[in-house]
Amino acid sequence: LHAWLRYARVPSASRHQGRLPSAVVTLNATEGLPVYTAGKELVDGIGGLFGKKLKVTVGASKPKGTIATVGTVRAFVDKNPSAAAGLPELVEDGFYLKVSKGDVLILGQNERGALYGAFHYLSVIAQGNVSDFTLTSNPDAPVRWVNQWDNMQDGGTHGSVERGYGGDSIFFWDGYIRDDLTRAGQYARLLASIGINAVVANNVNANASILTPENMDGLARIADAFRPYGVQLGIALNFAAPQLLGGLDTFDPLDKTVVNWWQGITDNLYKRIPDMAGYLVKANSEGQPGPMTYNRTLADGANLFARTLQPHDGIILFRAFVYDHRSLNQTLDWKADRANAAVHYFDGLDDKFEDNVLIQIKYGPIDFQVREPVSPLFAHLRKTGSAIELQITQEYLGQQAHLVYLAPMWKELLDFDLRVDSKPSTVKDIVAGKRFGQKLGGYAGVVNVGTNTTWLGSHLAMSNLYAYGKLAWDPSLTSTGILKEWTTLTFGYDKLVHDVITKISMESWPAYENYSGNLGIQTLTDILLGHYGPNPGSQDGNPWGQWTRADDDTIGMDRTVWNGTGFAGQYPPRSRPLIQHFYDAHYEGSAMAQTFVTQWQKLKGRIDKERYEHVLFRLIYQAGHSLVWRDSVNQFYFNKSSIADTRGRVGNH
Numbered sequence: 001l002h003a004w005l006r007y008a009r010v011p012s013a014s015r016h017q018g019r020l021p022s023a024v025v026t027l028n029a030t031e032g033l034p035v036y037t038a039g040k041e042l043v044d045g046i047g048g049l050f051g052k053k054l055k056v057t058v059g060a061s062k063p064k065g066t067i068a069t070v071g072t073v074r075a076f077v078d079k080n081p082s083a084a085a086g087l088p089e090l091v092e093d094g095f096y097l098k099v100s101k102g103d104v105l106i107l108g109q110n111e112r113g114a115l116y117g118a119f120h121y122l123s124v125i126a127q128g129n130v131s132d133f134t135l136t137s138n139p140d141a142p143v144r145w146v147n148q149w150d151n152m153q154d155g156g157t158h159g160s161v162e163r164g165y166g167g168d169s170i171f172f173w174d175g176y177i178r179d180d181l182t183r184a185g186q187y188a189r190l191l192a193s194i195g196i197n198a199v200v201a202n203n204v205n206a207n208a209s210i211l212t213p214e215n216m217d218g219l220a221r222i223a224d225a226f227r228p229y230g231v232q233l234g235i236a237l238n239f240a241a242p243q244l245l246g247g248l249d250t251f252d253p254l255d256k257t258v259v260n261w262w263q264g265i266t267d268n269l270y271k272r273i274p275d276m277a278g279y280l281v282k283a284n285s286e287g288q289p290g291p292m293t294y295n296r297t298l299a300d301g302a303n304l305f306a307r308t309l310q311p312h313d314g315i316i317l318f319r320a321f322v323y324d325h326r327s328l329n330q331t332l333d334w335k336a337d338r339a340n341a342a343v344h345y346f347d348g349l350d351d352k353f354e355d356n357v358l359i360q361i362k363y364g365p366i367d368f369q370v371r372e373p374v375s376p377l378f379a380h381l382r383k384t385g386s387a388i389e390l391q392i393t394q395e396y397l398g399q400q401a402h403l404v405y406l407a408p409m410w411k412e413l414l415d416f417d418l419r420v421d422s423k424p425s426t427v428k429d430i431v432a433g434k435r436f437g438q439k440l441g442g443y444a445g446v447v448n449v450g451t452n453t454t455w456l457g458s459h460l461a462m463s464n465l466y467a468y469g470k471l472a473w474d475p476s477l478t479s480t481g482i483l484k485e486w487t488t489l490t491f492g493y494d495k496l497v498h499d500v501i502t503k504i505s506m507e508s509w510p511a512y513e514n515y516s517g518n519l520g521i522q523t524l525t526d527i528l529l530g531h532y533g534p535n536p537g538s539q540d541g542n543p544w545g546q547w548t549r550a551d552d553d554t555i556g557m558d559r560t561v562w563n564g565t566g567f568a569g570q571y572p573p574r575s576r577p578l579i580q581h582f583y584d585a586h587y588e589g590s591a592m593a594q595t596f597v598t599q600w601q602k603l604k605g606r607i608d609k610e611r612y613e614h615v616l617f618r619l620i621y622q623a624g625h626s627l628v629w630r631d632s633v634n635q636f637y638f639n640k641s642s643i644a645d646t647r648g649r650v651g652n653h
């Protein structure tokens, strides 16, 4: 139940007690808010990890001995104005942490950040590190959300979880919000410890009845359960709710009565949940209603909600997963390709969205397959912010019955460079808003936890949830580093335990890819029966569009522009001609060789003179000869092609 927050006793705990705080002081702590929670976690954590019992005092009083002080920057500076100058710049949710001989200062840009700082400190000491350090940590992107796909009811009784493999919904029961939301609070605690700041609790295939007054009250109780952990609530909407629930005869997003109806709903929600994060909408996809039903654009649809949210500072995540699962015809149309859908539907809309709209894009153009190229839509949205949708629940990836550690796959996607306008354009920089300068951006993870005490239905699957939060905060972390941390926190220190978990986890994605569907052909699961287990034949010959086009002499989709579906043309053109690559590579290689000399020269006096000089002589020679290589080869190809180097180095001089 406590996953990586077990606070199990660390080895030789008693020896380290002197380097730990003896008391906790919370600045600006109100019960039920994150700073208060941070104080409590520090007491529980240090008690469990080291057997040292601490007390919390609030505000001004200064207990004796070493102190862990936790609060917001503002509360700290109010009390210590002169300290302001020494503090670093923090962005929203960021924190500053200073550990010095048992005194610990934990300051958040906001309350949530303070709690993140407390969890970070606890994670460090839980890994046995009680030495001094100072850390400034800011999230890479503002949106770090989780999407649950929880249904409100299933056949009249329990709330099931779509593509959930860990039991019933922790939020819903029998069409209503559960009375007992203990698990919702425990979930929020786990999420806060990895930097997640919002949860959309209900399925994107949304039930309109979530907006009845009674259920709105229930949602407010979920928000109450989350609030101590700084986790905000988001709600998935059914686009046709004005008709299904409101009794209007239309749900046209440009109809005045529809606009007013949604404004009323939004205002009512914010009355109950003033800190609500916002909305998530799946429209015109897999049978869900949407603006296109009325020949309106997806932007018209998203803006409808965006405008109702603006007075409340809420945001809307509008999904790019838009496609028609009924009209694709594999046999008749060689150019039909579900992969084309997202760019096709969003083309021309980039400058049409309100500022508080984010487009939530599944990592690949199809659907959470074991191997997909990055969605080209990331390269098309420059004004509108985007969020990458990752799936922690292993829908096509073995449904938690198979071990598949996903961080290596996510890293590959996030590090992928789309070369928009021939400039570095990694996906992680695009979703962080760094590449195009949007204000909003980030991450949405589909995490279908349930009532099972393991949360996801498998102990090892929890490394994926842990890694998701960590990467959303800092995508430069390594897959193995994250895994090591998670393993220590979850299983302790045994070296063999670490070695085995690291080995099988790191080998698991490649293994799964190889046995389930490689070369990007698809994960060859049964496409109709729950996406579990092999059934390659079920992929083809239906309108769902996850085709492999396997027949007696070929396999695979032709996605070329010249002869296939044209999908490849949705990516930015490769603007560096082959010849330019030649020129550049020869310059890069020879420049690198020059550095060997200066590197080696650092060793002067550390190696006997004779061998030092011997090697130095050759490295100097190599540096010179690499220039000869560079210029000879480049000149040869220039003479053949007459194509000048765009950087003016090779040509007729």
Ligand code: GCW
Pocket: 149, 162, 163, 203, 204, 205, 282, 321, 367, 368, 395
């Ligand atoms: O992958 C498919 C799933 C559906 C899901 C849909 C989506 C929530 O099989 O279960 O519906 O994608 O992401 O909307």
